Amino acid sequence: MAQDDRSLEDDVMLAETPDEGGRPDDRIDDERMDEENTLKREFVRSVEDALEAGDTGEVYDLVEPLHPADVADLLELFEKDERHQLATAITDLMTSEVVAELNDYVREEMMEALPADAVAEIAEQLETDDAVQLIEDLDEDDQKAILAELDPEDRTAIETALSYPEETAGRLMSRDFVAVPEHITVGDLIDFLRDERELPGDFFEVFVVDQRMHPVGTCQLSWILRTPRGVQLGDVMKRDQTLIPAELDQEEVALMFQKYGLISAAVIDDDGRLVGQMTVDDIVHIIAEEAGEDALLMSGAGEGDINEPIREAYSSRVRWLVANLGTALVASLIIALFGSAIEKLVALAVLMPIVASIGGNAGTQTMAVTVRAIAMNQLTSSNTRRILGKELRVAFLNGVTIAVLVGAATALIFTPLLGLVIALAMVINVVTAGLAGVLVPVAFDRLDQDPAVASSVFVTMITDSMGFFAFLGLAVAMQVV
Incomplete structure (x- = not known):
């Protein structure tokens, strides 16, 4: 038994040890990416040449190995007409991950060129906060047409988010979170997490709520995994937590995450009910956006986006x-x-x-x-x-x-x-x-x-x-x- 344990531990250690001389991210290709992890000029030129020659197969083969974020970068490097040609040539590579990574102006321009049902199909694949970002800047008529194509549940979530002011926690929060009652045990929670099929793709903690959906505590996943199954959740959860009002400005939210060292936090409505969560990946985007915005505003350069009309x-x-x-x-x-x-x-x-x-x-x-x-x-x-x-x-x-x-x-x-x-x-x-x-x-x-x-x-x-x-x-x- 001891030998088996050592073997398992060795396997884990081997899984965590990267190959010497290898790269942490195998998507970085010397033929496509430079040392700063940006697309090489020669690679972009080769895609342009294939587009001009009408060789959509060559375009697809060039773009297919790229990470969604790099596909978004590639689209942003082209002019409007070429961008639409490229998107047409790589239709099935235009995933929701690519759309979520696009610059706001580029995304808005491309969404306006697509029919409402196509945009709705993309929105349904996205997290709620990304879906909101996808359609919030479109014309009101376009928004209504897209919302009409969505499933009722998705439409309700997006309409609720759009009801909050721009750049607030309510507009930016994710409505995908895990909330459980206080009276269950750690074992009950683990079984629920294993059996539930509609859990969020990524989450860092579980929110504990009362019967009125008011947050009463939180449990990090690391605590849950290290606690015996029979322990009551109320005995292990952290009752002191940082709650974010849905109307709070995103800059204030970022400051709260920085001040209290948060990984995620519950978002509550005016009645104190749990309605969503903010995670640290959202905050990284907010910090970068606010820092750039303040610098540009001080210079009078407006939004200062190179893709701005x-x-x-x-x-x-x-x-x-x-x-x-x-x-x-x-x-x-x-x-x-x-x-x-x-x-x-x-x-x-x-x-x-x-x-x-x-x-x-x-x-x-x-x-x-x-x-x-x-x-x-x-x-x-x-x-x-x-x-x-x-x-x-x-x-x-x-x-x-x-x-x-x-x-x-x-x-x-x-x-x-x-x-x-x-x-x-x-x-x-x-x-x-x-x-x-x-x-x-x-x-x-x-x-x-x-x-x-x-x-x-x-x-x-x-x-x-x-x-x-x-x-x-x-x-x-x-x-x-």
Whole structure:
């Protein structure tokens, strides 16, 4: 018996040990994938050539070995017409896994080109959250046509998800979970998990509920496997659990997972009933999406997706450029007030962009730190004053350092008095930049507006205007001209 146990253990160890020199993922082919695990240009070109030659058999043979995620990447690399040709050539490879991995814009475009029954067939193969993502951006008429083709159970689940606001837990959660009553034993639960045919494909824990479907505890699968069969589930389950309201914003959900180290968590409705679950794989997508979204919003680039239609990209970007034009006029008006002084001393025109530029960069640094702190719930009403004081001290030190450098250089090239003027202006503007970099995002947050959206426009206006005003104003007041 001991010998048998050792043999079994050896077999397990052998199963867990990868082949030396082998790759962890056998889908990575040197002919198709480069060292960064992206499709090689030569491979993409070979697919293009086969499409142009009308050799659909060759196209299929090239694409068939790819992982669904790589098939999605390949589709995104083609133009719209070629993309449809490729999809036609590999029809049975266009699985739900491929569709789920597609870029939002590409997926929407392809779904609009398919009949409603074809989209419904794909949606029925997907998890509820992926199915919702598949149809949520389509026109209302298209949504209704697709929903009409679905099975009643799937249609109800998707309609319920669509009733929640976008980017909330209710919209993103999976409705496939395992929930059991508290009074059963661990053995009963194991038998249920073995016999039940409609379990979710992947789950990490079992939710324990009362008669009203309210979560009362949770059991990780590892606990269940290591607990004797006769133990009551109520004696082994963890009663303290993190519950996520269905209306909670996805960014807040991600923060909860990060803060409490969650793998999965129950989602509850307004009545406290269990309606779904969020898992860590969902959170990875949310974190990546929110991080990219904040960076793009701060630059005024809209969604910034390379597959975004030209009209939408133009619309999202041009409005912020127009706003920048308006704020730039404020700085121009300040320069115009000191036009006569600039005419008398050309050095003022040479030096004033330096003051504005350094102030702008300092403001951007502080604003980026503040926006991130707000997004991570690190900056709240209870510590705003302390953080503001800290950033002002950092700004003062930065301002003095830059002021010494630029003031000394200006004194050597022009005059000592002009060096003193630009040094003082630099300190004033960098400190102002630190103040604006904190207060502008905080103000937007207090007004329930996304601080990443418009903060950069106003911070830039403040630093440019103050930079010009401080430098030119000091130059006139100190009679440099």
